Amino acid sequence: MTGENHASARAKARRIFDRDAGTIEASAYVDPEIYQLELDSVFKRCWLFLAHETQIPKAGDFLSTYMGEDPVVVVRQKDGGVKAFLNQCRHRGMRLCRSDAGQARNFSCIYHGWVYDLGGELINVPLEEHAYGKVDHKAWSARAVPRIARYKGLIFGCWDENAPEFTDYLGDAAFYLDILLDRSPAGTEAIGGIHKWVIPCNWKFAAEQFASDSYHAMFAHLSAVAVTIPGGSYAGSDGGDGRQYSSDRGHGTGFMLDAGRRELLSAFVGPEVGRYAMEEGMASAVDRLGHVRGQRMHAQHMTVFPNFSFLPSVNTVRVWHPKGPNEIEVWAWSLVEADASDEVKEAYRVGGLRSFSASGIFEQEDGENWVEIQRVLQSPTARDTLFHVGMGMGKSRKDDPDFPGEVGWIFSEHAARGFYAQWQRLLTEPEAPVIPAAADKEAGHDA
Ligand code: FES
Ligand SMILES: [Fe+2]
Incomplete structure (x- = not known):
């Protein structure tokens, strides 16, 4: 890839995403020049x-x-x-x-x-x-x-010798990542093998969804909900209580609060997991993480920018390895508290397989959408279309008493905008530091 090609890709990247308008051009997910620029500007510079x-x-x-x-x-x-x-x-x-x-x-x-x-x-x-x-x-x-x-059991690498320290790269996203990693003094353990499978879709569909999209669950996962919760349905719901967090470094997470924590966990992952999370696993979690993170938050999804994602209640952890603009290889595995019983560990492993894995019912529903989007994008007219990424514009804030960072209602796309703002900045400003200057935040700027 020559510098000249990158210059053309940079010019495209500048116009592809418009944060203030809440729009992104479809070519972001299919253009081979943009993809080559991503490999150099995102994957060579980020942790x-x-x-x-x-x-x-x-x-x-x-x-x-x-x-x-x-x-x-x-x-x-x-x-x-x-x-x-x-x-x-x-x-x-x-x-x-x-x-x-x-x-x-x-x-x-x-x-x-x-x-x-x-x-x-x-x-x-x-x-x-x-x-x-x-x-x-x-x-x-x-x-x-x-x-x-090395951070609480996880190992990260970075090609950029001048990259910021990993904890600075995380910033206040560490508060949300710790829910996965720090519930027990014993730490965590990876169980089972790494499941690997191919999805013909762009890596950003998966990474962005895990950062920002609780919205799809009400519709895309209707079948899985109907199967796992007898009589269960989101239909007619007002969405409930929950938050979405967006980082100026591109990380994002969303989660529900309180209602139905045990029921959802039991239905989606298994009754043994529901019991463990709410009973013997609860005391140390509350002790280490506080009441809000240890007890109230659930159904959390999160992406650490650019392509590391996880679901703390299902305890599935995955990387979306990019394989060209039109394909990813998913590498997923289960994580458990190291001091959980063998029965609980096995319940997480099997529950993860049933819900989020190559054979998981929720995973199929997510992948089906990403694959079909990518198929449509092979059309030249479809590639040249604007997508709406404007949910919750101006509604996030930075003074939530319980949650650090820029936070809004769970049904929003401010974390998607944060993800793409960082993506665009890295693509278009090769010399700028990976951690942006403080002024680059959305909270209030489009209120
Ligand atoms: S020793 Fe010749 S390629 Fe490795
Ligand atoms: Fe999903």
């Missing part, structure tokens, strides 16, 4: 999820994953640290590690046998002396991911 600590517990444990489209290997070091490096041999470019996960003493390239240690450093070159004389091992090591952050 990206790599793994949960318990997925690589012992020295030599590794996981192959992606940062945007860059293949990387994440490895537990002998000293307990974590390193990650590009999954590419420096000799002729072969994929260095071809396993999804496992235990290694080192990584040998299968093409000509160059060997790299657990940190990605080149340690052996076959016939080095006779064939080369000398190879500078340090200079020809695998490309290291320069920044690694």
